[in-house]
Structures are given as structure tokens and as C-alpha cells.
Amino acid sequence: DTAVSQTPKYLVTQMGNDKSIKCEQNLGHDTMYWYKQDSKKFLKIMFSYNNKELIINETVPNRFSPKSPDKAHLNLHINSLELGDSAVYFCASSPKQTSSYNSPLHFGNGTRLTVT
Amino acid sequence: GQQLNQSPQSMFIQEGEDVSMNCTSSSIFNTWLWYKQDPGEGPVLLIALYKAGELTSNGRLTAQFGITRKDSFLNISASIPSDVGIYFCAGRSVLYNQGGKLIFGQGTELSVKP
Numbered sequence: 001d002t003a004v005s006q007t008p009k010y011l012v013t014q015m016g017n018d019k020s021i022k023c024e025q026n027l028g029h030d031t032m033y034w035y036k037q038d039s040k041k042f043l044k045i046m047f048s049y050n051n052k053e054l055i056i057n058e059t060v061p062n063r064f065s066p067k068s069p070d071k072a073h074l075n076l077h078i079n080s081l082e083l084g085d086s087a088v089y090f091c092a093s094s095p096k097q098t099s100s101y102n103s104p105l106h107f108g109n110g111t112r113l114t115v116t
Numbered sequence: 117g118q119q120l121n122q123s124p125q126s127m128f129i130q131e132g133e134d135v136s137m138n139c140t141s142s143s144i145f146n147t148w149l150w151y152k153q154d155p156g157e158g159p160v161l162l163i164a165l166y167k168a169g170e171l172t173s174n175g176r177l178t179a180q181f182g183i184t185r186k187d188s189f190l191n192i193s194a195s196i197p198s199d200v201g202i203y204f205c206a207g208r209s210v211l212y213n214q215g216g217k218l219i220f221g222q223g224t225e226l227s228v229k230p
Contacts, residue, residue, distance in 0.1 A: 004158075033218075041202055043159070043220040056217055090158050102147040102166065102208050105218055107158030 003027070006091045006108040013081055014116055021076045021111045023091030030096035031055070032074035033105060034066060037088040049074050050096060081115045088112050122205050122221025129195055130229050137224040138189040139205035147208040148181050148188040149218070154201045162203075163190070185210075195228050202226070 006023040013019050025032060033056075034046040048056035052068045063079045078085060092105040122139045129135060139148070147166055151159035163174050165181035165188060172179055179190045188207070192199055205221040 041153075041223045041225075043204065043206075045217055045219075048217065092158075104149050104161045104164050105206075107151075107160070109156070109158045 004091055004093050004106050004108040006089075006111055008111060009109065010112050010114075012114045012116065015081055015083060017081050018077070018079045019081060019113070020078070021089055021091075021113075023074050023076070023108060025072055025091075025093040025106070027093055027106060028095075029093035029106070030071055031094050032068065032071070033092040033094075034074065034076050035090040035092060035107075037090060037110070039087070043090070047074075047076075078113075081113075083115050086113055086115045120205060120207060120219055120221040122224060124224055125222065126225040126227070128227045128229065131195060131197060133195055135192040135195055135199070135226060136189060137203060137205075138187060139207070139221045140187040141207060141209065141219075142186070144185040144210045145188075145207040146185070146210050147218075148179070149206045150177075150179050150188070150190045151204045151206060152201050153204065153223075159204055192226075195226075197228050197230050200226055200228050 004025045031050045033048045035043050037043050046060045047066045049068045051071045065077045068074045088110045090110050091108040094105045095103045120139050120141050149164050150162045152162050153159045163172050163179040168185045169183050170181040176193045202223045202225050204223050206218050
């Protein structure tokens with residue numbers, strides 16, 4: 001199946017721990033994203049990578065560090081987890097964006113992170 | 117920062133009724149997208165709009181890219197129980213388009229009573 005897949009689907013951990021979420025897409029897309037969905041369902045972009053290069057870095061704490069080993073993977077590492085990091089994190093991908101071509105994002109099914 | 121205002125926030129309707137929701141932005145957009153999110157899953161694209169005035173249908177769904185390029189609406193006709201979910205508008209601002217940044221509305225939670 002062609003898709004954006006992320007693991008794990010659920011992640012429960014204690015404050016202060018370090019955790020990673022992995023994302024892979026087999027759609028052949030050049031651009032990958034991380035979005036955070038809060039308890040009110042609001043989706044906010046965190047990072048965007050185009051062919052392994054960081055393009056967007058919103059005002060996200062530097063405890064969050066994305067890593068893109070190749071254009072099909074974008075992992076998210078979070079250090080020193082805090083209660084406020086609890087949310088659903090979505091990975092997404094799209095073909096390369098240009099000034100004349102804007103394509104939709106394809107989303108994974110999310111990772112629900114609970115920090116206790 | 118750039119914001120999208122989506123309304124209504126929630127709707128409770130009877131099966132068979134038509135539904136309408138809309139989004140407005142404070143700046144001009146060059147792309148409007150409508151997504152649906154089911155519980156425990158990621159948003160799934162319903163309709164993509166790329167030109168001002170464009171009207172596009174996908175089955176019982178119809179969406180339009182506003183002439184002013186600052187708004188879009190989504191209509192669902194003859195709703196059925198499986199239409200239940202959260203509907204999001206999303207768009208790309210002409211000004212804030214770095215890296216294909218997609219901005220989302222707050223979502224409209226739709227409940228359909230059989």
C-alpha cells in the first residue's frame with residue numbers, strides 16, 4: 001500500500017524522558033512535515049523538510065529535533081518531555097512545492113503521545 | 117500569524133439534511149483544501165481548489181474557492197451517518213507560502229443522527 005506510515009501509534013511516557021517518532025512515506029514525495037494536533041483538534045505545523053533539507057521551523061522548543069536521513073523518512077525526536085507535549089503528532093508528505101504548483105498533503109494516522 | 121476562521125465549530129443534523137461550512141482568511145490564498153478526519157486517523161483530502169471561483173464536486177460534496185480568494189465553503193448534500201467526523205479547511209497564503217506551509221482552520225465537528 002502506498003502511504004505515509006508513522007510509528008508508534010501510541011506512546012505513553014514520563015516527564016523528562018526522551019522519545020522518538022518515526023515516519024516513512026512510499027509515495028515518492030519530496031517534502032515531509034510534522035504537525036501537532038492539540039486537545040482542541042487544532043492542527044499546527046512544526047517542521048517541513050524538502051529532500052532532507054529543513055525548510056520550515058515554526059516556533060517549536062529546541063527539545064524537538066527532526067531528522068531526515070533520506071527524503072522518504074522524517075523522524076521526530078523529543079528530549080526532556082513535558083506534560084504540555086501531550087498531543088497527537090501527524091507526519092505528512094507532498095510532492096515538491098513550487099511557486100506555481102501547490103499540492104495537497106497526505107497524512108499518516110498519527111501518534112498519540114501522552115506524557116505523565 | 118496567519119489564521120483561518122472556520123465555522124461552525126460543530127453541527128448536529130438529521131440524516132438526509134444538507135450541511136454547509138466555510139472558512140475565511142485575513143489574506144489572499146492560492147490554494148484551498150478540504151479534509152475530513154475520522155477518530156484515530158489522519159486527515160484525508162476531500163477536495164482541492166486552485167483557482168478563484170473554482171467550484172468542484174466529489175460525490176455529495178461540493179466546495180468553492182471564493183472570488184475574493186479569502187474564503188471557501190464546503191457543502192455536503194443528503195448527509196448519511198458515515199459523514200460524521202471533523203472537517204478541516206486548509207490553505208496556502210500567497211504571502212506565507214514558504215515550503216508549502218499549509219494552514220488549517222479550527223475544524224467543524226459534524227454529528228449525524230440516523
